[in-house]
Amino acid sequence: MTRSSDPARPRRSTFAFPVRRENAALSRRSLLHSAVGALGLLALPFGVQAAEPAPLSPTALAFEGDALLIAGETFTRSGDGGAIQTSDPASNGGGVLALATHPDRPGRVVVGLATGGLAISQDGGRSWERPGGGLPDAPVAAVAVAAAEPDTLYASVQGDGLWQSEDAGQSWTFVMDRPWLAEAERDSLTLASVDLATGMGGIWIYAGTESGLTRVPDCFCRWQDVQPGDAMDALVSGDALPPEAPLPAGEPIRALASAPAAPETLYAALPSGIWASRDAGVVWSRAAEGDAAAVAVHPVDPNHVVAALDGDLRQSRDGGATWTAYAAE
Amino acid sequence: MRGVAIGLAGAGALAVVAWMATAQQPDGAVEGLTFAGEPVTAAEVALGQEIYAQSCASCHGADLEGQPDWRRRLEDGRMPAPPHDETGHTWHHADGQLFTITKQGVGAVVPGYESDMPAFGDSLTDAEIRATLAYIKSTWPERERAFQAEVTAKAEAGR
Numbered sequence: 001m002t003r004s005s006d007p008a009r010p011r012r013s014t015f016a017f018p019v020r021r022e023n024a025a026l027s028r029r030s031l032l033h034s035a036v037g038a039l040g041l042l043a044l045p046f047g048v049q050a051a052e053p054a055p056l057s058p059t060a061l062a063f064e065g066d067a068l069l070i071a072g073e074t075f076t077r078s079g080d081g082g083a084i085q086t087s088d089p090a091s092n093g094g095g096v097l098a099l100a101t102h103p104d105r106p107g108r109v110v111v112g113l114a115t116g117g118l119a120i121s122q123d124g125g126r127s128w129e130r131p132g133g134g135l136p137d138a139p140v141a142a143v144a145v146a147a148a149e150p151d152t153l154y155a156s157v158q159g160d161g162l163w164q165s166e167d168a169g170q171s172w173t174f175v176m177d178r179p180w181l182a183e184a185e186r187d188s189l190t191l192a193s194v195d196l197a198t199g200m201g202g203i204w205i206y207a208g209t210e211s212g213l214t215r216v217p218d219c220f221c222r223w224q225d226v227q228p229g230d231a232m233d234a235l236v237s238g239d240a241l242p243p244e245a246p247l248p249a250g251e252p253i254r255a256l257a258s259a260p261a262a263p264e265t266l267y268a269a270l271p272s273g274i275w276a277s278r279d280a281g282v283v284w285s286r287a288a289e290g291d292a293a294a295v296a297v298h299p300v301d302p303n304h305v306v307a308a309l310d311g312d313l314r315q316s317r318d319g320g321a322t323w324t325a326y327a328a329e
Numbered sequence: 330m331r332g333v334a335i336g337l338a339g340a341g342a343l344a345v346v347a348w349m350a351t352a353q354q355p356d357g358a359v360e361g362l363t364f365a366g367e368p369v370t371a372a373e374v375a376l377g378q379e380i381y382a383q384s385c386a387s388c389h390g391a392d393l394e395g396q397p398d399w400r401r402r403l404e405d406g407r408m409p410a411p412p413h414d415e416t417g418h419t420w421h422h423a424d425g426q427l428f429t430i431t432k433q434g435v436g437a438v439v440p441g442y443e444s445d446m447p448a449f450g451d452s453l454t455d456a457e458i459r460a461t462l463a464y465i466k467s468t469w470p471e472r473e474r475a476f477q478a479e480v481t482a483k484a485e486a487g488r
Contacts, residue, residue: 222439
């Protein structure tokens with residue numbers, strides 16, 4: 001455990017992410033500013049001011065119960081009655097690229113590390129272990145927990161492909177090469193297990209890449225575009241396909257979240273804002289404008305969304321129609 | 330070593346055929362094996378095995394083992410031919426989907442998908458495609474066959 005702050009003690013906010021060391025692997029993330037300061041204020045005793053607004057570079061957000069988890073140079077947990085805790089899953093300050101939790105495994109947090117491999121906590125992010133037998137020693141840019149199998153994990157290994165663990169992260173198997181989009185293999189920047197039937201006895205894994213959205217059935221037969229309904233049925237029957245409104249082309253998809261309580265509800269974080277879909281990714285609309293770095297949806301309330309947007313942590317209680325500053329609960 | 334493996338596989342195939350012969354129903358149907366909800370005969374499975382050897386084995390492997398390292402993409406961006414045995418994902422697809430992929434190509438199921446596998450609609454009859462797929466299904470262990478039967482039943486119910 002590398003807990004670096006004690007919420008009961010500080011009189012000056014030391015709650016800050018170090019400035020991210022930009023490199024090729026991480027340059028897709030924008031530096032955000034001031035949100036940590038805002039979050040720190042919320043957690044401090046009334047009237048206590050944070051020193052300087054500290055730079056924030058969240059790479060991922062996730063809910064663990066009602067607590068909000070924030071990944072960046074360190075790991076931050078916020079929301080347990082206002083308490084904030086930080087820790088360093090990599091044990092070397094290398095930073096966290098990805099986060100995943102599952103409502104049926106309270107306390108378990110899986111993170112992908114910029115320095116390679118992953119770390120898993122069983123106590124909500126207070127302490128970490130580094131399993132990962134078989135996983136290549138390369139940055140893990142995206143992680144997900146299978147919605148219907150909470151001990152099945154997925155990890156996207158940079159420059160390599162998709163790996164699966166069926167024993168909660170202890171051992172790993174290569175299951176699928178990287179998606180092929182716009183005439184090249186693309187790393188997955190984010191993964192989401194979407195609990196909707198593929199028609200092949202399983203559910204979907206969605207991936208956001210630098211070149212758009214794709215998905216693969218969890219039997220790993222092939223990466224494919226998001227299609228309305230059952231595309232084959234429509235082709236065979238000759239029915240007209242429903243209208244589509246895809247995510248804007250040419251933008252990286254930095255984060256994807258499928259609401260556990262309503263898996264057809266998806267949120268995506270792009271440089272143009274937060275986008276929402278109510279039909280599993282066929283029709284998208286912009287829920288918030290701004291440079292979005294990360295997004296998370298509450299495990300019970302599909303309309304409760306938190307996003308890292310233009311340097312602030314913002315939240316919506318109505319599915320993205322209106323937004324306010326994030327307030328820890 | 331590989332020769333031994335193939336020999337064993339051959340013996341296994343013989344055993345399967347022998348099992349099917351004894352498991353035939355009075356009307357020639359193989360017990361526990363259907364395609365698109367209809368019974369399959371041992372003669373169809375034998376025909377399918379021949380067609381598989383002629384038209385499929387060069388890519389998917391004589392023992393249905395697929396191409397080496399089949400989960401890794403080829404240089405041209407396409408995927409190698411996957412196995413059709415229980416180590417692959419063929420048994421996740423419903424009968425109708427397997428038939429469509431074989432007859433019309435993968436693009437018929439996943440629009441725009443580029444694959445090295447041709448559509449066999451011009452070179453095989455519907456009956457030959459059905460027989461080939463029935464042969465592949467006959468090689469699956471019970472667990473995979475039961476899983477695929479359920480996927481097929483759900484797909485049929487959804488039509």
